[in-house]
Amino acid sequence: MNRRSPVTSELFVKQCWFLTGATAVGKSQIGLALAEQLGAEIVSLDSMAIYRGMDIGTAKPGAEERASVPHHLIDLREPDEEYSVAQYLDDAEQVVRDIRGRGREVLFVGGTPMWLKCLLRGLFEGPPANWELRQEIEQEAAQLPPGELHRRLEQVDPLAANQIHPNDTRRLIRALEVFRSTGEPISHQQLEFEDARRADECRVFVLHRPRDEQHRRIEARVDRMLADGLVDEVRGLTSGGKQLGRTASQAVGYQEVLEYLAGDVDEATMIEKIKARTRRFAKRQGTWFRSLSECRWVEVADGDATESIVGQIYDMGG
Numbered sequence: 001m002n003r004r005s006p007v008t009s010e011l012f013v014k015q016c017w018f019l020t021g022a023t024a025v026g027k028s029q030i031g032l033a034l035a036e037q038l039g040a041e042i043v044s045l046d047s048m049a050i051y052r053g054m055d056i057g058t059a060k061p062g063a064e065e066r067a068s069v070p071h072h073l074i075d076l077r078e079p080d081e082e083y084s085v086a087q088y089l090d091d092a093e094q095v096v097r098d099i100r101g102r103g104r105e106v107l108f109v110g111g112t113p114m115w116l117k118c119l120l121r122g123l124f125e126g127p128p129a130n131w132e133l134r135q136e137i138e139q140e141a142a143q144l145p146p147g148e149l150h151r152r153l154e155q156v157d158p159l160a161a162n163q164i165h166p167n168d169t170r171r172l173i174r175a176l177e178v179f180r181s182t183g184e185p186i187s188h189q190q191l192e193f194e195d196a197r198r199a200d201e202c203r204v205f206v207l208h209r210p211r212d213e214q215h216r217r218i219e220a221r222v223d224r225m226l227a228d229g230l231v232d233e234v235r236g237l238t239s240g241g242k243q244l245g246r247t248a249s250q251a252v253g254y255q256e257v258l259e260y261l262a263g264d265v266d267e268a269t270m271i272e273k274i275k276a277r278t279r280r281f282a283k284r285q286g287t288w289f290r291s292l293s294e295c296r297w298v299e300v301a302d303g304d305a306t307e308s309i310v311g312q313i314y315d316m317g318g
Contacts, residue, residue, distance in 0.1 A: 011096060012119045013202055013294075016106040017317060020045060020289065021207035022282035023111055023252075024217040026300065028061060030207065031109035032069055033310045038105040041070040043095055045110025045119075048251045050076040050083050053237050056230045057253040059221070072099075079237055079248040085118050092119065113288030120202065120294050130181045137173045137180075152176065157185035165284065170250065196293040203317040204294045207309075208286075213302060218278050222253070226271065231257055252281050 017038060019031050035042050044050070048058045052075045061071055072095045077083050092108075099106050108119070141149050150166040153175055160175045178186040209217070234257040237244060249255060253274050260270040289295050296316060300309055 009120060009122045011093065012108075013197065015100055016043075016096060016108060016119075016203070018045070018108045018116065018119075018202075018204040019207070019313070020109075020111055020113075020116055020204070020295075022214065022285040023059075023278060024221040024282070025111075025207045025209055025214065026217075027109055027111065027207060028059065028065070030300075030306055030309055030313075031107065032065060033306050034313060035069045035105075035107050035109075037310050037314055038107060040105035040107040041072065041099050043092060043099075043106060043108045044071060044073045045108045045112055045115055047083075047088075047112040047115060048248070049074050049110070050088075051079045051081075051248050052077065053233070054079055054248060054251065054254065056225050056228050056233045057251060057257075059225070080243055080245045082245055082247055085115055086123060088115055089118060089123060111285055113285055113292075116204070117288070117292060120197070120204070120292070127178060127182055130177055133181055134173060134177050137176050141169060141173060149173070149176070153179075157187050159187035160185060163187070167280075168284075199294055199296045202294040204292070204296065205313050205316070206289045206295045206297050207300050208297050209300055209302075214282060215279060218282060219275055222271065222275050222278060225253065226274075231260070234258060235261060252277050 017034070017040065019027055019034060021027050031042060034040070042061075046058060046060075048054055049060050050073060051058075054060070060074060065071070066074075073088070073091055076091070096106050108116075147166055149169065149172045150161060150164070153164070153172055154161040156179050157175060164171045164175065166172075175186045178184075230253060234254055238258070238261070243249075244254065244258070249258060256265070256270050256273045256277065259265050259273075260267060265273065298309065298313060298316075
């Protein structure tokens with residue numbers, strides 16, 4: 001078990017800007033304006049934007065946005081492929097070196113907290129995935145009552161259990177997989193994540209809105225995605241016997257549409273489930289960002305001028 005060399009983390013911290021925040025907070029619009037202010041190219045910090053064809057549900061930047069500012073690490077994989085955080089860090093390192101080599105600034109924009117944490121602090125790589133064991137635990141989990149998987153992790157790794165939400169099945173399964181395959185709690189192997197930096201040593205900015213306003217934006221975003229054809233997008237991605245991979249199929253919105261297309265829920269239920277899950281996801285993102293000492297919070301609200309927000313960030317990071 002080892003961690004990624006801290007050299008890469010120094011590259012990201014010393015030479016890059018980061019703009020993050022919960023889903024629907026307004027990162028894309030502000031990110032474009034900030035990139036223009038900085039003379040920067042944008043590197044995606046979105047774990048689902050790497051999949052080709054998953055455009056509507058990920059709010060992927062469109063052709064016009066990509067034409068105005070170069071974007072990187074988008075559309076790297078097919079939806080049935082897997083893509084690890086280690087692969088992302090390798091790709092991000094190369095992209096950053098290329099951009100800096102052209103004399104441009106680098107601006108990461110996106111809302112995947114684990115990727116942000118690994119960029120800033122390095123990566124605990126852990127044992128390779130044991131897919132047979134993982135599938136065994138997944139089958140167990142499907143038969144267990146709510147909360148039981150979390151209780152089982154509490155028995156063998158209470159520290160990890162305290163850090164993982166009871167509904168975060170994917171991370172619970174991974175923690176149990178590591179314990180069963182190594183005999184050592186995953187929390188004991190992740191001490192490198194305590195290598196925190198002060199916020200004034202970094203240029204990591206988290207956009208934040210009042211809770212009610214954020215919820216209204218989430219509702220509007222989901223409605224817009226459905227109107228733009230999210231169901232047809234998922235139908236196309238799964239036509240002709242094609243399937244989404246284990247990661248892509250868990251993406252917010254896509255999982256619920258898959259249930260709808262399978263006939264497991266009606267349309268109204270699908271819509272409400274997407275909105276509810278998006279609200280929960282946004283709340284978890286906020287919890288993650290608050291746990292990172294590197295972050296500085298930027299309060300925004302409807303009616304604030306983009307130029308004013310960008311100016312504030314620029315002054316804070318200058």
